[in-house]
Amino acid sequence: MIGRYGVRFAALGYLGLLLGFPVGYVFWRTFRHGFWPAWHAVTTPDALHALKVTLILAGIAVPANTIFGVLAGLAIVRYRFRGAGVFNAVVDLPLALSPVVVGLALLLLYGRGGWLGGHNVVFALPGMVLATMFVSLPFVVREVVPVLREIGTEQEQAASTLGANAWQTFWRVTWPAIRWATAYGVVLTTARALGEFGAVSVVSGRLAGQTESLTLYVQDRYQSFDEVGAYAAAVVLALIAVTTLVLMTALKPKEETR
Amino acid sequence: MRRISLIVLLALAFPALATGAARDTKLALVAYSTPKDAYGQLIPAFQKTRAGQGISFSQSYGASGDQSRAVASGLPADIVALSLAPDISSLVQKHLVPQSWNKDRYHGMVTRSVVVFVVRDGNPKHIKSWSDLVKPGVQVVTPNPFTSGGARWNVMAAYGGALRAGKTPKQAQAYLAQMWKHVVASPSSAREGLQAFLAGRGDVFLAYENEAIFAQKHGQPVQFVIPKATILIENPVAVTSTSQHKQQAQAFVNFLRTKPAQRIFAENGYRPIIKGVTQGLNFPVRPQLFTIKYVGGWQSVQTRFFDPNHGIMAKIIGNGG
Amino acid sequence: MAARAEALPAPKARRSAAPGLAIGLSTLYLSVVVLLPLAALAWHAHGWDAIKSPQAVAALKLTVSLSLVVALINAVAGTAIAWTLVRDRFVGQSFVNALVDLPFALPTIVAGLTLLALYGPKSPVGVNVAFTRWSILFALLFVTLPFVVRTVQPMLLELDTEMEDAAASLGASRFATFRRIILPNILPAILSGVALAFARAIGEFGAVVLISGNLPFKTEVLSVYVFGRIESGDPGGAAAASVAILAISFAVLLAIGGLRRLVTRHDR
Numbered sequence: 001m002i003g004r005y006g007v008r009f010a011a012l013g014y015l016g017l018l019l020g021f022p023v024g025y026v027f028w029r030t031f032r033h034g035f036w037p038a039w040h041a042v043t044t045p046d047a048l049h050a051l052k053v054t055l056i057l058a059g060i061a062v063p064a065n066t067i068f069g070v071l072a073g074l075a076i077v078r079y080r081f082r083g084a085g086v087f088n089a090v091v092d093l094p095l096a097l098s099p100v101v102v103g104l105a106l107l108l109l110y111g112r113g114g115w116l117g118g119h120n121v122v123f124a125l126p127g128m129v130l131a132t133m134f135v136s137l138p139f140v141v142r143e144v145v146p147v148l149r150e151i152g153t154e155q156e157q158a159a160s161t162l163g164a165n166a167w168q169t170f171w172r173v174t175w176p177a178i179r180w181a182t183a184y185g186v187v188l189t190t191a192r193a194l195g196e197f198g199a200v201s202v203v204s205g206r207l208a209g210q211t212e213s214l215t216l217y218v219q220d221r222y223q224s225f226d227e228v229g230a231y232a233a234a235v236v237l238a239l240i241a242v243t244t245l246v247l248m249t250a251l252k253p254k255e256e257t258r
Numbered sequence: 259m260r261r262i263s264l265i266v267l268l269a270l271a272f273p274a275l276a277t278g279a280a281r282d283t284k285l286a287l288v289a290y291s292t293p294k295d296a297y298g299q300l301i302p303a304f305q306k307t308r309a310g311q312g313i314s315f316s317q318s319y320g321a322s323g324d325q326s327r328a329v330a331s332g333l334p335a336d337i338v339a340l341s342l343a344p345d346i347s348s349l350v351q352k353h354l355v356p357q358s359w360n361k362d363r364y365h366g367m368v369t370r371s372v373v374v375f376v377v378r379d380g381n382p383k384h385i386k387s388w389s390d391l392v393k394p395g396v397q398v399v400t401p402n403p404f405t406s407g408g409a410r411w412n413v414m415a416a417y418g419g420a421l422r423a424g425k426t427p428k429q430a431q432a433y434l435a436q437m438w439k440h441v442v443a444s445p446s447s448a449r450e451g452l453q454a455f456l457a458g459r460g461d462v463f464l465a466y467e468n469e470a471i472f473a474q475k476h477g478q479p480v481q482f483v484i485p486k487a488t489i490l491i492e493n494p495v496a497v498t499s500t501s502q503h504k505q506q507a508q509a510f511v512n513f514l515r516t517k518p519a520q521r522i523f524a525e526n527g528y529r530p531i532i533k534g535v536t537q538g539l540n541f542p543v544r545p546q547l548f549t550i551k552y553v554g555g556w557q558s559v560q561t562r563f564f565d566p567n568h569g570i571m572a573k574i575i576g577n578g579g
Numbered sequence: 580m581a582a583r584a585e586a587l588p589a590p591k592a593r594r595s596a597a598p599g600l601a602i603g604l605s606t607l608y609l610s611v612v613v614l615l616p617l618a619a620l621a622w623h624a625h626g627w628d629a630i631k632s633p634q635a636v637a638a639l640k641l642t643v644s645l646s647l648v649v650a651l652i653n654a655v656a657g658t659a660i661a662w663t664l665v666r667d668r669f670v671g672q673s674f675v676n677a678l679v680d681l682p683f684a685l686p687t688i689v690a691g692l693t694l695l696a697l698y699g700p701k702s703p704v705g706v707n708v709a710f711t712r713w714s715i716l717f718a719l720l721f722v723t724l725p726f727v728v729r730t731v732q733p734m735l736l737e738l739d740t741e742m743e744d745a746a747a748s749l750g751a752s753r754f755a756t757f758r759r760i761i762l763p764n765i766l767p768a769i770l771s772g773v774a775l776a777f778a779r780a781i782g783e784f785g786a787v788v789l790i791s792g793n794l795p796f797k798t799e800v801l802s803v804y805v806f807g808r809i810e811s812g813d814p815g816g817a818a819a820a821s822v823a824i825l826a827i828s829f830a831v832l833l834a835i836g837g838l839r840r841l842v843t844r845h846d847r
């Protein structure tokens with residue numbers, strides 16, 4: 001039975017080294033002077049405002065990318081259209097751009113003198129939302145596409161011949177099959193939206209107390225050598241991500257255990 | 259009837275009478291990141307003065323180059339306070355800052371500092387001068403001058419230091435190449451550089467005095483040495499051409515050069531531009547101090563040394579392999 | 580039955596509105612959010628010096644090769660982790676599951692600081708890889724950790740165990756069952772995650788920039804080089820270099836897509 005324990009040991013060892021240890025370190029740096037210094041650090045007006053901004057950014061980007069993700073997944077796999085392969089590859093491209101360049105591209109487009117310049121998009125929330133949407137775009141698509149390919153179209157076709165319309169087929173046949181995938185996609189998208197720094201930093205204008213997201217706040221605390229503040233804010237982001245995961249897994253009805 | 263028209267007239271006249279006095283103006287300050295603490299004290303001090311009554315501020319802090327580019331892309335700003343003059347010159351080119359910005363007696367500057375060597379506790383390798391940087395086994399950390407505009411001060415300090423030591427320009431350039439061979443990390447910003455050094459990398463970190471003092475104030479174990487020959491860093495400030503409140507913005511800039519304001523800067527680690535505010539603070543005079551003019555002035559330096567394709571540093575770094 | 584049918588011709592007439600809507604809406608969204616900014620970037624791309632210089636080429640080679648290695652390691656490690664989280668049972672499993680997304684949610688500065696403190700000169704476990712190429716590998720593995728894990732997990736959850744049970748009852752070893760029955764079914768998901776990991780690794784800036792030391796020709800990755808171009812007043816060159824990176828990534832992503840088709844065609 002080396003197989004089972006070997007895999008578990010290797011996987012957990014890898015996770016411990018790469019994930020557990022670093023995350024533990026972050027929590028240690030946050031709470032090494034006690035709970036209250038960390039609490040005070042994240043309840044300053046600036047921190048709370050930054051939290052609000054981050055939640056707004058995620059609150060818009062995540063649903064938008066989720067709907068896009070499911071639609072695009074269906075488009076790529078079910079409705080074979082010309083250029084589906086290209087579309088599929090383009091969807092991943094946002095990740096390949098370094099965040100600084102994403103910011104540059106958005107400034108070139110919406111900034112002074114840009115093609116769509118002069119509409120208060122950049123250096124304001126809309127620009128930050130666009131940047132967040134850009135960097136967190138692919139995840140739901142990437143989760144949904146393999147599952148859609150895997151389950152095949154038999155059931156959908158059966159439903160269709162039994163008289164179900166597109167929506168009913170989707171809701172009763174397709175959706176239950178891609179629910180888990182979508183849920184994990186939402187978790188990834190949310191985590192990415194929460195943690196985005198570079199692109200948002202460039203397009204936000206860094207207006208203290210106005211266009212600062214929580215990641216920008218972390219940067220600000222880091223610049224001021226406020227270690228507890230920086231790490232505590234990072235812990236808040238981590239907790240939101242974990243909460244999202246917990247919510248997603250809780251919402252799914254228990255299936256037969258494997 | 260007459261009384262009513264008199265009242266109406268007075269009501270109409272009152273706002274006109276009030277324009278000179280306190281009316282809520284909001285000024286947008288766009289600055290680089292290090293003076294954030296200083297401006298946090300300066301703004302309330304300004305608001306207590308007559309000129310500053312009724313003026314509120316929105317503040318933005320970030321890396322100097324990033325901020326300059328942001329303003330160029332449309333970030334609204336009444337006052338820009340950046341780390342080095344070229345970041346303002348690029349705004350002048352885009353007609354966002356008037357050409358006359360540096361034609362006053364301070365040449366547009368508001369604070370000063372010098373390039374220093376941050377060393378390990380007790381300075382075990384006895385690093386005191388530029389020639390010590392190229393001794394065998396000495397490991398240097400400096401931000402990359404291409405990813406951090408401020409790091410250009412370091413390079414020009416090294417170059418000027420070599421000139422001061424009697425080298426010819428060609429030999430000074432050779433010195434730069436030699437020094438680059440000793441660089442074991444070239445982080446993308448000054449702050450990161452300090453982080454890398456404090457994490458244990460290298461024997462010496464090239465930094466700016468005000469940032470070293472700032473780190474010390476915030477409990478970081480930073481020890482530094484000021485070489486005899488070093489460059490005078492000057493940080494500029496300007497009112498933008500796009501400002502809707504030029505008078506008030508200029509009033510703020512003028513305030514920054516008064517004794518109380520310069521004292522606040524000095525307490526935050528900056529060398530002041532006026533005399534008489536440094537009692538109790540330690541800013542040693544350096545015998546071989548020089549300015550950017552000594553090495554050619556920013557315009558010439560930017561092209562000769564830092565053109566990304568043909569500059570001297572581009573060649574030195576580009577041959578680093 | 581977990582069949583692997585590709586899309587059979589969609590039934591006509593009654594569902595004619597749905598495909599158009601899905602394709603149209605998603606294309607519109609993709610265009611506004613992604614293609615427009617990319618077009619603006621490409622439009623401003625200017626000058627080949629930024630791409631031709633030896634420094635750029637060195638950064639490119641380093642970044643692409645490390646990204647490929649990272650993608651490969653993730654393919655194996657991610658699958659193993661997903662397997663452990665789905666098919667195994669141990670104390671603290673859901674806790675571990677909750678941690679997997681954290682590399683994503685943590686700002687990259689924090690990732691960099693943490694890795695520097697743990698695996699740098701003052702490492703509490705004596706592992707010092709900072710300021711070397713290994714540090715870049717570590718940082719990239721950290722930020723790409725969730726990808727393959729999270730794409731394979733839902734697939735494993737969705738998979739029918741009938742075939743595996745049948746194979747086991749016929750005497751197949753666990754490994755053979757994995758290789759012949761499970762792996763082909765989850766390979767598309769693995770490749771999906773691999774594509775994401777590769778793309779992210781190519782573009783990563785924040786987590787790498789502190790711990791690598793950015794020495795040109797030694798530990799400078801492409802994203803830092805491009806940033807240097809922007810900071811040096813050559814945004815056109817930065818845009819040009821970025822377009823080049825995008826082209827390379829696009830080619831790799833298409834290749835991964837082709838690989839998937841190749842692999843799935845095998846078992847028809």
